[in-house]
Amino acid sequence: MPLEIVTIPCLSDNYAFLAHDAASGQTALIDAPEAGPILAELNARDWALSHVLLTHHHWDHIDGLAGILEKHSPKVIGAAADAHRLPPLDQQVAEGDSFEIGGEPVQVLDVSGHTIGHVAYYMPQSSAVFTADSLMALGCGRLFEGTAPQMWDSLSKLAALPDETIVYSGHEYTRSNAKFAITVDPNNAALQQRMADIDTARAAGKPTVPSSLALEKATNPFLRATDPAIQAHLDMQNTDPTAVFAEIRARKDRF
Template identity: 80%
Template sequence: MKGQKAMPLEIVTIPCLSDNYAFLAHDAVTGQTGLIDAPEAAPVLKALDDRGWTLSHVLLTHHHWDHVDGLAGILAKQPAKVIGAAADANRLPPLDQQVTEGDSFEIGGEPVQVLDVSGHTDGHIAFYMPESFAVFTADSLMALGCGRLFEGTPAQMWVSLNKLAALPDDTLVCSGHEYTQSNAKFAITVDPENQALKDRIADIDRARAAGKATVPSTLALEKATNPFLRAADPAIQAKLGMVGADPEAVFAEIRARKDRF
């Protein structure tokens, strides 16, 4: 029942395809389980079966094939309520519930808040679970990066990233891809004196050498090391020859450089 949730949701990271992630968010009291994005059916079904969990909700962040193509196979074995953006409904699989920014719903008694994080695509949304200290960002804010602007503008993405950066620092950032090591190689080119970034790169290299995931990360770590959140930083602005420039313009330059990297 609402108000009686005893603990945060248990979050499980599921590697899919070659470099995607899906996530499960499970409430032990009610047994409800949400899946965030559906890149591939088999690993998701195995993760559910291994734990004896029953799927209750599927949350879709955006329409790209590598976030939705596993849905039909998952629902064939584990029927669930499918939730996605009203603005993207014409490009998503059939939705049981269409949501927009400011909407909320519950999984296992925990509120799930919807954020519009357009930029990578128009209609891209993120799902924030404040009681579990987690935000599911897919291809908006990523570990040491942000999604390529396939449909949106730098201005849109800058607004979206600032919206996410305003969440509590201890928020777990559950993003959609294992791109962290390649993102790090770019990040150091625009923020070469950042010791926190250097330390993170060493940690990333150790994790990947051991076959470990670098996702999720924390918002505090992203704010300290992710250049796409740091466009107002004087050192980055100086490196780019843009001292005193509007951070939105600096972000646009960082994104353009990453596109060419």
């Protein structure tokens, strides 16, 4: 059976996620922005935390861990390449590694770009990928440490997952991302519809995360650097997709 996945709003615009296996009782937390909302959700569901999966070292993804460890005793997992600036890890992982949550394999993907050593966690049986600040809803993370070629490679890796994969990203940035996306992909009917859907969801106080990979591939300009319409709009026809991506990312940085 697929894992039960719960979205937890944290801080002002972050998300954490719980992935729970009813048969074994194991529960994994993906990122720990702040302890309070996560502990409240675990308590409300009477779940004991067995694992914590950290994606990268930024404070708004790890600062809640200390408070969580006061109440639970999970195995803390994170990237070996990031171990020197993550909280102490019980298990260090890298691209190609896998482990299990409740009997379901979890595959580790290196998605460096936003940071060096950023990882994503892919759960194929649950059709879920936890991408934090690599692939985001209608966006991608700013390149604080990595390069455009690194991020394009990371996004291409994620885009190669099955279309039905659900993307659990780290922030509620979707509305602002949409306002930028339409400037580089103005004639995309699917994007226009998604913008309307975002406004409806946010007006109702609902999150726009997670989203499907199919929807991201249809509307997220950072996955669409090969699209002829976007290339034409940027006057970059028949240009290497890495260069097109770099131009889109640079425009977003100035937006």
